[in-house]
Amino acid sequence: MHLTFLGAAGTVTGSKYLLECAGKRILLDCGLFQGFKQLRLRNWSGLPFSPADLDAVVLSHAHLDHSGYLPALVRDGFRGCIYASPASCALAGILLPDSGYLQEEEAEYANRRGFSKHSPALPLYTREDAEKALEYFSPLPFHSRTTILPGVEVTLRPAGHILGASSVEIVADGVTLVGSGDLGRQHDPVMKPPEFVRHADYLLLESTYGNREHPQQAPEDLLAEVINRTVARHGITVIPSFAVERAQELMYYLYRLKRAGKIPHQLPVYLNSPMASDVTELYHQFRDSHRLSDEDCMGMCQVAQIVRTVDESKRLNELREPAVIIAASGMATGGRVLHHLKAFAPNPRNTLLFSGFQAGGTRGALIVAGAKTVRIHGQEVPINAEVVAMEHLSAHADSNEIMQWLSGFAAPPRHTYIVHGEPDAADALRRRISVEKHWPVSVAEQAERVTLD
Numbered sequence: 001m002h003l004t005f006l007g008a009a010g011t012v013t014g015s016k017y018l019l020e021c022a023g024k025r026i027l028l029d030c031g032l033f034q035g036f037k038q039l040r041l042r043n044w045s046g047l048p049f050s051p052a053d054l055d056a057v058v059l060s061h062a063h064l065d066h067s068g069y070l071p072a073l074v075r076d077g078f079r080g081c082i083y084a085s086p087a088s089c090a091l092a093g094i095l096l097p098d099s100g101y102l103q104e105e106e107a108e109y110a111n112r113r114g115f116s117k118h119s120p121a122l123p124l125y126t127r128e129d130a131e132k133a134l135e136y137f138s139p140l141p142f143h144s145r146t147t148i149l150p151g152v153e154v155t156l157r158p159a160g161h162i163l164g165a166s167s168v169e170i171v172a173d174g175v176t177l178v179g180s181g182d183l184g185r186q187h188d189p190v191m192k193p194p195e196f197v198r199h200a201d202y203l204l205l206e207s208t209y210g211n212r213e214h215p216q217q218a219p220e221d222l223l224a225e226v227i228n229r230t231v232a233r234h235g236i237t238v239i240p241s242f243a244v245e246r247a248q249e250l251m252y253y254l255y256r257l258k259r260a261g262k263i264p265h266q267l268p269v270y271l272n273s274p275m276a277s278d279v280t281e282l283y284h285q286f287r288d289s290h291r292l293s294d295e296d297c298m299g300m301c302q303v304a305q306i307v308r309t310v311d312e313s314k315r316l317n318e319l320r321e322p323a324v325i326i327a328a329s330g331m332a333t334g335g336r337v338l339h340h341l342k343a344f345a346p347n348p349r350n351t352l353l354f355s356g357f358q359a360g361g362t363r364g365a366l367i368v369a370g371a372k373t374v375r376i377h378g379q380e381v382p383i384n385a386e387v388v389a390m391e392h393l394s395a396h397a398d399s400n401e402i403m404q405w406l407s408g409f410a411a412p413p414r415h416t417y418i419v420h421g422e423p424d425a426a427d428a429l430r431r432r433i434s435v436e437k438h439w440p441v442s443v444a445e446q447a448e449r450v451t452l453d
């Protein structure tokens with residue numbers, strides 16, 4: 001078995017691992033690079049193999065940094081199956097077409113406003129490409145050991161994190177490779193904890209928070225503090241949010257805070273993301289994947305007014321009374337939240353509440369780091385609003401929780417490759433595993449090819 005790291009090596013985005021085993025080629029995850037421009041440019045440089053020569057894809061979960069390159073893969077000739085858990089298939093059915101739509105919209109916007117250096121600016125892929133890619137999805141239930149190709153068996157296990165997220169076990173050529181996938185938290189209020197894996201010969205381990213522990217303060221309390229402070233200033237709280245999981249978790253907290261009288265009951269909450277509201281529906285459908293009761297699920301769904309049309313979205317920018325606006329994308333790399341940032345970031349009465357990991361090079365990372373202005377749609381926007389970075393709501397295990405997950409292994413893997421982390425985080429986790437567990441471990445490098453036997 002050979003393994004080549006084609007993404008999420010030395011960075012958190014672009015997850016793509018090529019496996020050559022049993023005479024076949026399998027791609028584990030097929031994500032987009034996001035963040036720094038030099039990373040995003042990698043999305044355009046193609047793959048070091050022809051997609052037509054690939055036999056199958058196995059997807060750990062539907063987040064775009066793991067799935068977002070699939071439409072380009074299928075457009076460029078891939079004709080095999082894309083295996084993923086049923087909830088991941090359903091989520092991808094929402095996320096991928098939206099990603100295609102956003103890319104078309106951005107290219108069109110750039111062309112209209114003439115601020116792209118490329119003329120004409122082209123989308124990486126279209127909504128139609130994404131819809132075609134969906135035809136190749138094949139659901140793989142959790143815990144069912146499935147022969148996906150002659151001599152290649154795959155088992156998915158719940159990894160917490162988001163609906164459908166999986167750790168992936170691939171057995172071929174007598175070798176068991178496990179990809180942790182993105183690992184969720186032990187005590188997340190919405191998602192169940194990641195399931196332990198007992199055995200791996202080789203392990204790919206995510207390290208997003210490999211150098212950090214999440215704060216102990218209850219996220220609900222901080223959320224209430226920030227919102228009440230902003231209401232007292234007569235301001236608007238804008239929350240850039242991932243449409244999947246984070247938006248729902250925020251809504252769940254807001255529902256609980258309102259019910260407990262910890263934030264004003266009348267305070268309007270807007271969910272400005274048709275996609276996030278579609279995702280919220282999936283929480284009803286995949287009850288087994290999360291911890292919410294029917295009542296909580298209903299409460300979560302009803303706490304926010306759903307904003308569907310572009311006109312309604314624009315009208316939110318004219319709000320003058322306190323409100324909470326949740327809008328995608330979570331790292332302010334695109335989507336409707338950009339228009340809200342233009343409208344609300346210049347006013348010190350308002351608050352920008354970042355609710356998740358901000359990859360280096362994104363507008364979110366710049367604002368959290370204290371940038372006085374950021375560039376949006378070719379224009380410098382002053383950031384005078386209060387900025388709060390709330391790491392409490394992470395969907396990722398922190399360093400201690402990753403170590404706890406590793407304690408589930410009955411014996412050390414022959415080698416552990418650290419992936420999906422910025423260099424500091426990946427190296428900190430490497431050191432911790434080496435010092436505390438004495439396991440053979442290294443940080444994977446982009447384009448590195450290793451032999452697993």
Ligand SMILES: [Zn+2]
Binds near residue numbers: 061063161182
């Ligand atoms: Zn993820």
